[in-house]
């Protein structure tokens with residue numbers, strides 16, 4: 001399923017920290033919004049353990065929120081939600097799952113985009129514990145809670161009716177789970193610009209850019225895209241598609 005495929009009108013993207021979506025999926029998001037898809041972001045923690053300046057601690061949450069808003073704007077996203085969980089302490093709790101279910105039922109997206117719940121042993125830095133928690137929280141929210149009218153009954157009472165999510169896309173997946181590449185050659189500069197906006201997180205901007213560009217080209221090569229192309233890669237899961245059988 002390519003980003004401009006007819007039928008995808010709304011996407012809801014989840015991340016543990018400000019900057020995660022930009023590293024994982026901002027090129028695809030930019031292609032979606034350019035094709036008229038409405039994309040919303042939900043960032044679960046305040047990113048308050050990030051950055052490199054010891055003196056910065058008090059202002060870092062606000063700074064990282066404004067960096068994320070500016071980076072989102074660059075790829076056409078203006079609807080942002082911040083859950084305000086503590087950086088480094090994101091946990092799979094019924095309270096956070098309920099907040100995610102509420103947002104899914106409100107936005108009613110065709111695609112839920114999330115970090116992956118499984119650890120990548122080849123590159124453990126990609127599997128920050130908050131990233132894994134984000135993946136597990138979203139997966140539990142998508143199935144079964146969002147579509148079960150008897151899960152969190154207070155939500156239905158508030159008018160947030162059960163909703164079946166068609167597609168769940170994961171970024172930051174372990175390599176053996178990746179099953180879909182999106183050619184982002186047309187939006188790679190927008191993605192890099194969005195990443196650069198998180199200035200508080202980059203001790204070595206040039207080194208970061210070189211590494212990201214080479215990773216994107218490697219993704220494209222692995223998926224057989226034309227020489228020199230850049231790609232973001234995903235683990236795409238059909239949750240409620242034509243193939244889905246209720247109860248199995």
Ligand SMILES: [Zn+2]
Pocket residue numbers: 016017020128131
């Ligand atoms: Zn992160």
